[in-house]
Amino acid sequence: MREQWKRESMARKWRCWVHWVKHRSTVLSGIPRQGACGRLLNQKEAIAVDEELMASPGFSVDQLMELAGLSVACAVATAFPREQYSTNPAVLLVCGPGNNGGDGLVAARHLHHFGYAPHVIYPKANQKSQLFVNLTTQLAQLSVPVEAALPENLERYCVVVDAIFGFSFSGAVRAPFDEIIRRLSSGPPVLSVDIPSGWDVEQGPPAEGVTLQPGFLISLTAPKMCAAHFKGRHFLGGRFALNDLERANAELGALLPQLRQACQGLSVVREAQAQGVCASELVPGHLPNEEVEARHGHRAGGKDVVPDDALHPLARPRQAPAAAKWDWVGTKGRVRAQGPCWRPSCPSPDSCNAGAGCPVHLRLQEQHGRDTEQYLRAMLAEGPFHPFSKHASLNEVSARFGRDVPADYPLPVAPGHVRKAKHTCRRPDCPFKGTDRACRGGRECEGRVRLGSFQRVIGSPLVFCNAGMRIAL
Ligand SMILES: NC(=O)C1=CN([C@@H]2O[C@H](COP(=O)(O)OP(=O)(O)OC[C@H]3O[C@@H](n4cnc5c(N)ncnc54)[C@H](O)[C@@H]3O)[C@@H](O)[C@H]2O)[C@@H](O)CC1
Numbered sequence: 414m415r416e417q418w419k420r421e422s423m424a425r426k427w428r429c430w431v432h433w434v435k436h437r438s439t440v441l442s443g444i445p446r447q448g449a450c451g452r453l454l455n456q457k458e459a460i461a462v463d464e465e466l467m468a469s470p471g472f473s474v475d476q477l478m479e480l481a482g483l484s485v486a487c488a489v490a491t492a493f494p495r496e497q498y499s500t501n502p503a504v505l506l507v508c509g510p511g512n513n514g515g516d517g518l519v520a521a522r523h524l525h526h527f528g529y530a531p532h533v534i535y536p537k538a539n540q541k542s543q544l545f546v547n548l549t550t551q552l553a554q555l556s557v558p559v560e561a562a563l564p565e566n567l568e569r570y571c572v573v574v575d576a577i578f579g580f581s582f583s584g585a586v587r588a589p590f591d592e593i594i595r596r597l598s599s600g601p602p603v604l605s606v607d608i609p610s611g612w613d614v615e616q617g618p619p620a621e622g623v624t625l626q627p628g629f630l631i632s633l634t635a636p637k638m639c640a641a642h643f644k645g646r647h648f649l650g651g652r653f654a655l656n657d658l659e660r661a662n663a664e665l666g667a668l669l670p671q672l673r674q675a676c677q678g679l680s681v682v683r684e685a686q687a688q689g690v691c692a693s694e695l696v697p698g699h700l701p702n703e704e705v706e707a708r709h710g711h712r713a714g715g716k717d718v719v720p721d722d723a724l725h726p727l728a729r730p731r732q733a734p735a736a737a738k739w740d741w742v743g744t745k746g747r748v749r750a751q752g753p754c755w756r757p758s759c760p761s762p763d764s765c766n767a768g769a770g771c772p773v774h775l776r777l778q779e780q781h782g783r784d785t786e787q788y789l790r791a792m793l794a795e796g797p798f799h800p801f802s803k804h805a806s807l808n809e810v811s812a813r814f815g816r817d818v819p820a821d822y823p824l825p826v827a828p829g830h831v832r833k834a835k836h837t838c839r840r841p842d843c844p845f846k847g848t849d850r851a852c853r854g855g856r857e858c859e860g861r862v863r864l865g866s867f868q869r870v871i872g873s874p875l876v877f878c879n880a881g882m883r884i885a886l
């Protein structure tokens with residue numbers, strides 16, 4: 414009986430699995446299904462999506478490139494906000510011979526308008542296509558430098574945009590890009606467009622040789638398989654995906670609410686920059702082996718290039734909440750420490766909030782007596798009273814004269830609302846007995862008696878008063 418139940422259960426599971434696989438493989442129209450991973454696009458799928466976009470919805474290359482380039486510029490503006498720099502931050506854009514390079518040329522134009530100082534390196538300029546000739550002419554008219562060779566000093570750039578190779582790259586990197594990639598691998602942080610240059614579109618970084626390890630990646634339309642090996646901060650740009658593709662790609666589908674908020678062609682660029690809307694950051698967990706901790710971009714030039722507060726909220730390192738500090742229990746309840754003590758002579762400013770436990774307050778009280786005029790003057794010379802202090806009304810005097818209260822300025826020695834405390838301590842050895850300091854026993858008596866202050870109060874001998882016992886030290 415049990416065996417039969419097991420067999421039926423296995424058969425049920427198998428039928429479910431077959432149904433799921435069949436359903437999944439019938440969604441993408443016009444996109445090769447062999448090797449489809451469902452999560453990340455392989456090279457053939459990426460090319461097919463490109464062709465599909467141009468064939469049926471009739472996107473032109475110019476359109477796609479313009480939107481892709483704008484997304485790249487927005488990703489740069491999000492990762493390296495313009496406001497963090499006093500002058501126009503220099504951005505180096507290294508552009509390759511294909512459309513990936515074209516994205517870089519478009520991004521350079523947008524970055525110029527965003528207030529950055531783009532510098533384009535375009536070693537194998539495409540002179541045959543009118544589109545590329547137009548893009549370089551547009552840059553020339555904005556006085557954006559376009560050169561063939563990588564500059565000697567890369568340190569002055571806040572980020573390098575790697576627009577060398579995209580999803581059509583294959584084989585080993587040929588000259589002159591091999592030397593360029595070698596130099597970029599040890600320079601400033603790198604933001605790769607669609608594919609980190611030199612990486613296999615499906616397998617990821619090459620097993621040997623110098624490898625570019627970008628701290629930032631912006632995938633266009635949908636992440637490709639090599640993105641599974643990427644451990645930096647990941648953006649998604651170029652929102653012209655087909656509905657079929659969105660439906661088929663579960664992870665892309667999960668991102669749709671985020672993508673929908675965004676608008677790729679916002680006319681108000683500042684708003685687009687501020688919200689980072691043109692390039693949506695992927696949430697952790699999107700990629701199969703992505704770890705939240707790996708999203709810092711540490712590997713970009715070996716520096717921690719992304720400040721924690723610039724990370725996606727889910728990717729920020731978790732910090733233990735600061736332990737609540739309590740200063741003293743007063744008649745108004747527990748007073749939370751608000752910050753360091755403001756009194757310059759306070760020996761423990763970090764643990765004291767200038768309240769009743771402040772060593773300065775205790776010292777002056779012992780020195781001049783409780784609530785005496787000398788005490789009040791000495792305290793005002795140290796700064797204002799704690800807002801919960803019974804003398805807080807004297808802070809007006811402090812606000813008026815600062816710490817130099819004139820000697821002839823009358824101070825209310827015993828504020829009317831303050832009841833004079835009675836000495837109720839019943840310890841025979843209470844050090845405050847007979848002094849003008851009223852002790853109510855208990856913790857007040859025990860806790861406030863310190864060796865030094867005790868000596869000052871009663872001179873000698875050194876005696877510690879504790880629960881009525883007399884202990885000679
Ligand atoms: N569908 C999309 O989402 C869009 C894609 N676009 C961009 O277009 C890119 C693809 O463009 P392309 O198909 O033109 O190809 P690539 O830009 O990837 O580059 C192809 C060029 O690289 C050269 N090349 C290939 N392997 C090489 C090697 N080992 N050493 C030296 N040179 C090599 C080829 O000779 C060719 O000139 C994408 O990655 C993306 O950046 C965007 O422009 C538009 C929208």
Ligand SMILES: [K+]
Nearest residue numbers: 575578606608
């Ligand atoms: K690239």
